[in-house]
Amino acid sequence: MRIHMTSVFVDDQEKAHRFYTDVLGFRTKHDVDMGGGARWLTVVSPENPEGAELLLEPAGHPAVKPYRDALIADGIPLAQFAVDDVHAEYERLSALGVEFTQSPVEMGPVTTAVLDDTCGNLIQLATEAPAPE
C-alpha cells in the first residue's frame, strides 16, 4: 500500500492553484474540468513528481467551514510539508507576503513553522534535524 494522494479543501481553486505553484513551488499534475466550475486539480513536488499528489478540493460542503474554523482558531495545520531548511523557507515566503501563525521553532527532532495558505488552511513546514554523527 502507498500514499498516492491526499487533499486539502480550498476556498477558491484558482487562487489555491496560484499559491501552491507560484508561491510554494509545487507543480501541476492534473487539471481537469469537472463541470459546474469545479476542477480535478492536483499538484506534486518538483523534487518528486511521481510522488504523492495533493488534491486542491473545492470547500463547498457545509461541514468544511465549521471544521476548518475550529482547527484554524487553535492554529492546527491540516497538512505538513517537508523542507530542507525551514528557516530559509520562512524568510523566502515571508518576503513574498506569506503570513505565518508560527515562526520556526525547534520542537524535539524537528523544527517547524506554520503558514496560512490564503485558501482556508494552515500548513506546517518541517525540517528534521540531521541525525547525530
Place this chain on the structure above:
Amino acid sequence: MGIVADVFKALADPTRRTILDELTECTGQTLFELCGRLTTRHGLASSRQAISQHLDVLEAAGLVETRREGRYKFHYLDTGPLEEIAVRWLDRPGAPQTGETDTTSGTTHDTGTTSDTGTTGK
C-alpha cells in the same frame, strides 16, 4: 484581593508556570504551538483540552491575554498582575528598591523579613 489570590492559584501549578516560561520566550502563540512546545521541550503529554483549561485559569488571573486576530487565536503573556504583587510587598519603604540592588543600601536591615544579603539559612 481576589485577583491576587487567583494569581497565586494560577502560579501554583508547574504546567502553568511552564506555559508562562514558553510565552516569555515568545509571546503570541496559538494553542497548537504551545502544545507542541510543552510536549517536545518539556515532555508534558497533556491533552490539548487540558492545556486549554490551564490557559483559562491563567487568563482568569490576568496573566495571559487571548486575542483573536483574523481567524486565529493567539495567547499573550501579561505580567501586570506580577507587578501588582511586587508593588504590594516589595515596592514600599523598607523594602529592597527596584532598580537598585540591596547589597549596599542600608534600608532593609530593619524589616526582619527578607533581606537577601543577610543570613538566609539559619
